[in-house]
Amino acid sequence: VMVWLRRCTHYLFIVVVAVNSTLLTINAGDYIFYTDWAWTSFVVFSISQTLMLVVGATYYLTFTGVPGTATYYALIMTVYTWIAKGAWFALGYPYDFIVTPVWLPSAMLLDLAYWATKKNKHSLILFGGVLCGMSLPLFNMVNLVTVADPLETAFKYPRPTLPPYMTPIEPQVGKFYNSPVALGAGAGAVLACTFAALGCKLNTWTYRWMAA
Numbered sequence: 122v123m124v125w126l127r128r129c130t131h132y133l134f135i136v137v138v139a140v141n142s143t144l145l146t147i148n149a150g151d152y153i154f155y156t157d158w159a160w161t162s163f164v165v166f167s168i169s170q171t172l173m174l175v176v177g178a179t180y181y182l183t184f185t186g187v188p189g190t191a192t193y194y195a196l197i198m199t200v201y202t203w204i205a206k207g208a209w210f211a212l213g214y215p216y217d218f219i220v221t222p223v224w225l226p227s228a229m230l231l232d233l234a235y236w237a238t239k240k241n242k243h244s245l246i247l248f249g250g251v252l253c254g255m256s257l258p259l260f261n262m263v264n265l266v267t268v269a270d271p272l273e274t275a276f277k278y279p280r281p282t283l284p285p286y287m288t289p290i291e292p293q294v295g296k297f298y299n300s301p302v303a304l305g306a307g308a309g310a311v312l313a314c315t316f317a318a319l320g321c322k323l324n325t326w327t328y329r330w331m332a333a
Contacts, residue, residue, distance in 0.1 A: 127327075127328075130327055131184055131327065134180065134323070134327060135177075135180075135181060135194075135197075138176065138177040138180060139177060139194065139197045139198060139201060140201065160301040161301075163258075163261070163262075163265065163301045163305070164258070164301045164304050164305045164308070166261070167257060167258040167261045167301075167302075167305035167309065168258075168305055168308050168309050168312060170223070170224065170257060170261065171227070171253060171254050171257040171258075171305075171309040171312070171313050171316075172309075172312055172313065172316045173198075174194075174195060174198065174224045174227060174228060174253065174257065175231070175249075175250060175253050175254070175313045175316040175317050175320060176316045176317070176319050176320045176323070177194055177198070177320065178190075178191035178192075178194040178195060178228050178231050178253075178320070179191070179231065179245065179246075179249070179316070179317045179319075179320025179321055180320040180321075180323045180324055181193070181194040182194070182231065182232065182235055182245070182320075183242060183245070183320065183321050183324045184324050184327070186240060188232045188233075188235050188236035188240075189232055190232070191228045191229075191231040191232045191235070192225060192228045192229050192231075192232050194228065195222075195224040195225045195227070195228035195229075196222075196225065198224055199222045199224060199225065223257065223260040223261050223263070223264045224257070224260075226256065226260055227252075227253045227256045227257045227260060228253070230249065230252040230253055230256055231245065231249040231252070231253050231317075233249075233252075234248040234249035234252060235249060242321050245317060245321070246314055246317040246318045246321060247314060249317055250310070250313040250314030250315075250316070250317040250318075251310045251313065251314060253309075253313050253317075254306065254308075254309030254310035254311070254312065254313030254314070255306040255307075255309060255310045256306075257305075257306075257309060258301070258302045258304075258305030258306045258309060259302055259306065261302075261305070262301075262302050
């Protein structure tokens, strides 16, 4: 009974984390709509994607203990996103900016760190977290440069309203200098480690709760 209860809890966690990760990253391409705030939005979305990927992938990876499951988790997120974005596409929103599976290569680095250090959790947190956090903004920029022209898209799919706090005072005030990838990678490298640790801890808590 306990084995099945633990397995059910595991699958419940995976579904909940994967769905919520997807929901939080579902509009990761929204920076193309805010042309003046594109770089700022890009940095914020890159960090949020990194953290959501890391916590779920690390949880899954440490639960199974099998290198490769982090990439599998990223694949789940990607497919969920394709399905959800398909619904957006049916409503007339652009589909191209999320088709690129930006999470897969970063998740592969998590798997690599876990495998190369012989399943050492602390190495996974430190090395895997840094690699994932630094790489995702880079892959996200590849995602950005492969989509349609942001200005053209913004005019073709205008937002009906823009909240006051997002309205630019003058063009480009929202840009973080000239390197959103570097800023996203720097912040992501630090924060991803903490979320990788959280993913490991969620695994520990799950086992302790099931053993009680």
